[in-house]
Structure formats: C-alpha cells, structure tokens
Amino acid sequence: MVLQSPHSLQSSAPTPANGAKRVKIQAENGAAPKDNVAGQRRVSARLQAAAKRKAEKKELLAKRKLELLGEDGGRSARKLSAETNKVKQKLKLQHAQTGIQQLPEIPFHPAEPKVSKKVAKMVERAAKIAEGLDGTTTPNVAEKSAHIKVKETVRLFNKHYLHLVQEEEKRCRAGKVAKKAARANKARKGNVPDADGKGRAKRPDLKAMTKMMERKEVLYPQKRIGNIPGIDVGHQFYSRAEMVAVGFHSHWLSGIDYMGQSYGKGEYKHYKFPLAVAIVLSGMYEDDLDNAEDVVYTGEGGHALTGNKRQIRDQVLKRGNLALKNCYDLGVTIRVVRGHECTSSYSGKIYTYDGLYKVEKYWAEKGLSGFTVFKYRLRRLEGQPTLTTSQVQFAHGRVPQCTSEIRGLVCEDISGGQENVPIPATNMVDDPPVAPTGYEYCKSMKVARNIELPANAAGCSCEGLCWDPKTCSCAKLNGSDFPYVHRDGGRLVEAKHVVFECGPNCGCSPECVNRTSQSGLKYRLEVFRTPKKGWAVRSWDFIPAGAPVCEYIGLLTRTEDLDSVSENNYIFDIDCLQTMRGLGGRASRQQDASVSMIQKVDKNDEQRSESVPEFCIDAASIGNVARFINHSCEPNLFIQCVLSAHQDIKLARVVLFAADNIPPLQELTYDYGYALDSVHGPDGKVKVMLCFCGAEGCRKRLF
C-alpha cells in the first residue's frame, strides 16, 4: 500500500484546517507549484513502475554512497583508536615501571578518602583512559547508526519475546486441557500420570534474552564503562531482559552490573576489579525524584529472597559492593537506571537511563533489621541532559486526567462519541487556535456505491473463544497459528503479509483473540497541532509492540473513480503486495501457505502486480483518527492488511500496529511508502515534497 500520489496539486488550497497538513509544507518552502491539474495522476501504470524502479536504483546508489562515507568514517575512527592505543601503550610502559601492586584496603568510614600516592596515580590514569572510553565525545557518523542498531536490537528482542509468549500460551492451554482430562480420568479410574501439563508459564522475557545470546544478537556483548552508543539519557527500557539484550546491563536479576577479574587483562588493564559499570534503582526513589541528581544506593546481599524481603544477615564488601567501592576509589562513572512503577502501562514497570553518576562516598551502617548494609552516595555528573519530568511524566500518571487539565484543547472529542474513547484535539500552535475541520468523522468504513463488498469468508465453527489452532479454520489460514497472543489484550506476534481474522461468519464471540483488530480504539489518542507537520497523533497510554492502534478508515473507492481535479492527500491505496514487500515497520514479513497462493496468482499476472491497485481508501472528506497520523522515515507503527469478512485481498482492511513499545506522548507515525521521484506533476516533472519527520535516517523527502 502506498499513500497514493497526490492528485493534482491545485492552486485552490483546501481550507487550512482540513488538508493543510502537507499543503502548508509546500507553501512554506515556496515549492507549491501553481500547476493545474487533472489527468497527470496516472502517467500510466507502466511508466510509474518504471519510475519506481528508477527511484529504487537511485536510492540504492545513494545508499552505497552513504556506506562509502561510513567506511571512511570507520577508517578515521580506526586511526583515532590507533592513536589512543599508542597512549595506552605509553601508559602500560609507565605502569610496568611503577609496578602493579595490590592496593591497600580503605577503611569503612572514609570521611576523607585517604589515598596513597600509588592509588592516586592509578586514579589519574584510569580517569584519563576513561575519558577516552566514556563515549561522551560528540556523535559522529558511526554514532548515528548506533541509535538504529539499538532500535533494531530491541525490535528483535520483542519479536522473540512475542513468539515465545505465543509458544507459552499454547503450552499452558495444552497443559490445562491435559490436566482437565487427567482430572476427569482420575475421577473415573484414579491414578493417571500427569501429562506434560507444566501448568505454570515460563518467562518469555528470559527465554527471549537467552535466544538473543545464543544467536549472538546481543548488541554489546562486552561490558564497558560510561555511555553506550545509541542509548541517550532518558532512554526507556521495558524490562530488565531488554537491557540484557542490548548489553546495557547484563543481569536481569542483579542490581549491580560489574566487570569481573577477567576484564583485567585487556584494555582495562589499569583498573582495579571488580568494577561496577551500571546499576538499577528499583523504584525505591519514586517519590523523591527531585533528588534525582543525588542518590543513596544500598549495596547488594543479605536479603531474605523470599517472604518479607528484610535483611537477614550482614552485607559483605564483595562482588557488587566491592565493585562500587572500586568505582569510588578510581573515580569511575556508573550508568544509573531507574525503575518506575507505571500503572498506565501494560508492562507495569519501565526503566529509564538517567545518565552517568559518580560514587561520592560510601559507608557501612546498621540497617533497620540490625544488620550491616553498605550505602553509596551517588552524584550525577554535570553537563548531562537534565532529568526533565517529561521523560517520566507517565510514570506518575501525569498525562491529563480530565478535560480541564488538557492544555490547548480545541475539541473534546473529534469522534463525537463514536469511538470507545474520546479523542481530544489540542492546538498550541495557531493563534487563534483552530480545531480540525473540513471532514466528517466516521468510525467505520464507508463503501462507494459501485462497490459491493464480498462476504464470502467461510468462517470457523468454533464456539465461544477460538483457542485450538488445529481445529479453528481461521487459524489454519494463518499458518495453523493464531496471529495474536492474548497478552495485553491481543498483540500481533509478527507482521505478516495478510492476517486472517475471524469475521461475521465465524461461530466465535467478539472477544475472540482472532478479532483483535476489530475491537475499536483501546488507547487514549490525542490529535495535536504541530508547527511544521500540521496535525499529528499521539497516545496518552503506553502502547506495547504488536498492539493494534487503529484502522485506516475512509471512503472505500475504486481508484479510477477518484476525483482527479482536487488535491487529496488522504488516499490510501490498498495494495497488499506493497505491504508484503515490507514497507516500514519490520523488514521481512512472515509468509504462510495461504498467502503464497495469493502471491502466486499475482506473479502469474505480473502486469497487475505492477499496476495501480484497484481500490483505495479516501479519507479526505470522511475518515477516522488515522487520517491525522503523519509519515516518518523511522516510524513506530506499521501497516498490516487484515481480512475478516471476506477473502478478497484487493479489499483488505488496513490496520496500523505498534512496531515498538511506544511511550505515552510520543508521536505516532508510519511510513507512507512513497518511492522517491514517483510523483509527477502535469508537466511530467518529478514532484518533490520535503519530509519533516526529524528521524536520523530521514530521506528528507516524502516523495
């Protein structure tokens, strides 16, 4: 599916409140050509396809160019590292002369650290080296892709996770059924061996983590001191296992992550081990976040692991505790992650990276239960991005609680009560603030008169809720598995070419998992005005990866019937083949038997697959929230074709799903999927529209 080439770009601009979204951009660039009009939209399918191919070639070339550039960057980086190596060599030599010795223990109550000369020297050296390794240097070309690498790693983790959730849900169901059968048998016969019904669910997060390790997909398998490229202050993690998967903090359990003796051989020779690199504060300091720059951290150990979790013995200066002490001695910085209770989210807890901290002092004291505990006063390094509350706003439920709290409110509910959840609109940009107008809100698809929707889906004969993929005929269409997991009210395991949902001809109830995208809005969405991109959409709730956000609703029309005179930026071509090629969201889509059949048909008919799709959704004058969602070159939503009432892929429903875990108030975007240079004006010249998505890898042009 491609958001179709805007039909003519007519001089008569639409009402500012309506289509202003992209028209305005052009006006701002002075690029708005006063051309008219009609006819140029379809330059013939063939020509368009050729243009597309050309564009793709061009893109490839550009990519190569970039790669070359990147190589160059790599080279200079290598040069740099060679230089630092020289410095290190020098240091090593010096060190050989001084001789490395075991350092004297420092007493427990160092009001003023008594540091021997040797230690002082060591500290100095360590600090020097740390400066180079800190990664606090300005981002370069290599750094740029680091963010994307992190994103990809997290997506991979999520994918594994959802697959394993699916597996677990299946196993638990089987276990329950087996147990039931066993119980029934017991009632009749008595003693029956317990089937493999290990009723309890395993931990899919840990399993996903293990999988990442086995496949060597962990982004940073080596621990390092200081910042991690691609993870900025304020970065949010959604579980401990996710941090392990990127290599940010390598324990899913322990609070303190430290480098052990084995790190004392390589580049970190001049440090003292164990040495802490990262810690997690688990929500204990939730209430005194104003003290965020200054933390008192309790060491590890001595806890009663079960029950009341009180201290049951003295902590000792070993392992993590010793590692933190060594950080104090050497002045090594530590990454600090905070865990936040997060009631508004499905994940329950989120973790934010709050930056580098230094151990200012440490001491031992008698804790509440009368046992020795170690305490570490940590101070945040200066010059880091301030810990704005916006990053943790949602953790406090700081999203507006009632309409009077909403700033810039221009409309309480643009859906006028149609959706399950009101969709407010806000405008802090225009003066006077205007509300989105010029269209009619509609929750469900309108169908043009000359289209008759088929209703030929066979439907499954399940009763109540579909649960057995072996018997549910809808599940069979999806490759003998349900495309969704139950968790969090239904999440799509993986982007597929087509998802076959249960529909009106099925025997199951509306709560069936295989109707996940049919249950309407689940999240509190807000339409808000932006300075450059017109209207945009964001969520007040946390949206987990794979969750359905909304369907693209409008007037279902024959492409040929579109009014080619007036400008229209709200056309959505229903072109599953495009979707199948994997635009936006996830790179490759899972294919299953029934889809390959459809594809085969299309392959036989090359012409059709290259041509303009027969049907499209026009949301210009009638539509739902989806029409306000902007394009981004690095989107957090992806398009998924869904079939439920019928099986005509040309008339598939178009549903937007979360590609990532999306924190509240982050703008929702998807890839409109234009090929560059694919849009032509009436004069045959390539039309250009600039992109303001702001992503790192932004192509700078929408088309």
Add this chain to the structure above:
DNA sequence: ACTCATCAGTAGTAT
C-alpha cells in the same frame, strides 16, 4: 494487595 516458585547468566572457586 500479597505471596511464592521459578527463572538463568555471571563471577569466582575448586578440580
């Protein structure tokens, strides 16, 4: 709201 078993990698030690 509270309880509880489980989960799995890491560091360090013993062999």
Add this chain to the structure above:
DNA sequence: ACTACTGATGAGTAA
C-alpha cells in the same frame, strides 16, 4: 565443572 548469588516476573491466592 560446579556453585553461590541475585531480585524481577507473573500466576495464584487471599481479602
């Protein structure tokens, strides 16, 4: 090779 250590997680239970 083996073991101690660690506390998040989600299902189950009780209230």
